[in-house]
Amino acid sequence: MLKKPMSLSPRIIRTADGSCTLYREDIDETYHSVHGALAESTHVYIENGLLALKEKKEIHILEIGFGTGLNALLTLDHAAEGQVIHYYSLEPFPVEGDTMLEYYNQFAIKPVSLPSLGKMIASGGLTVEIRPGFDFCLLDKTLQSLDQDDVDGLRFDLVYYDAFGPSKQADMWTFDTLNKAVDLMKTGGILTTYCSQGQFKRNLKELGMQVKNPKGPAGKREMTVGVKL
Numbered sequence: 001m002l003k004k005p006m007s008l009s010p011r012i013i014r015t016a017d018g019s020c021t022l023y024r025e026d027i028d029e030t031y032h033s034v035h036g037a038l039a040e041s042t043h044v045y046i047e048n049g050l051l052a053l054k055e056k057k058e059i060h061i062l063e064i065g066f067g068t069g070l071n072a073l074l075t076l077d078h079a080a081e082g083q084v085i086h087y088y089s090l091e092p093f094p095v096e097g098d099t100m101l102e103y104y105n106q107f108a109i110k111p112v113s114l115p116s117l118g119k120m121i122a123s124g125g126l127t128v129e130i131r132p133g134f135d136f137c138l139l140d141k142t143l144q145s146l147d148q149d150d151v152d153g154l155r156f157d158l159v160y161y162d163a164f165g166p167s168k169q170a171d172m173w174t175f176d177t178l179n180k181a182v183d184l185m186k187t188g189g190i191l192t193t194y195c196s197q198g199q200f201k202r203n204l205k206e207l208g209m210q211v212k213n214p215k216g217p218a219g220k221r222e223m224t225v226g227v228k229l
């Protein structure tokens with residue numbers, strides 16, 4: 001299990017598309033792809049997740065790893081007109097506010113919804129309305145310790161599985177941990193992630209998921225989408 005560092009102000013790194021990522025020196029890992037943070041989040045979580053459900057009038061999203069909030073902001077940016085979204089995000093190791101501010105300052109093109117970030121971070125475990133039709137709840141919890149009560153007894157249409165990679169945080173990709181996420185999904189729900197590790201995909205299949213491997217974002221041959229059967 002990942003240990004909480006003394007202070008979490010990871011280093012800001014510019015990525016290939018002009019957006020930035022954070023680098024955690026203690027585990028030698030970035031929060032996004034250095035080939036383009038914005039491009040990766042857009043491709044993996046928006047195009048292969050949110051937009052696949054654009055016809056649904058109301059969706060529940062669970063994000064594993066809020067991090068910089070980039071996926072949440074892009075979800076606000078790309079939500080279909082009139083679609084109601086309930087967004088739950090887990091973050092046991094929140095990034096310090098000053099680092100967040102400096103991080104987005106350095107983006108060549110900022111997410112349109114960036115002004116909503118403060119409200120998300122300040123929500124403190126409560127569900128808040130970010131705008132009409134978009135509720136948000138940030139939970140200071142690990143996936144491993146999450147109970148269904150923490151998410152108001154809900155099951156999810158879409159899971160953004162954005163944990164650190166298997167070589168850095170192996171416990172996020174085990175059968176038991178993935179089982180927790182899959183258990184919280186609705187039948188027909190989608191789990192999307194940048195990861196395409198073989199053992200991870202076998203675990204998903206064993207958990208009764210249909211596994212697809214769309215083309216990955218820049219710098220990656222493939223990514224993974226699992227559909228709960």
Ligand SMILES: C[S@@+](CC[C@H](N)C(=O)[O-])C[C@H]1O[C@@H](n2cnc3c(N)ncnc32)[C@H](O)[C@@H]1O
Nearest residue numbers: 031065066067068069070071093142143162164
């Ligand atoms: C790859 S980064 C996420 C990037 C993020 N989605 C973004 O848009 O910036 C992985 C995140 O998972 C968080 N994390 C670490 N252990 C976790 C756990 N056991 N459960 C849930 N999240 C965890 C980390 O603190 C980190 O913020």
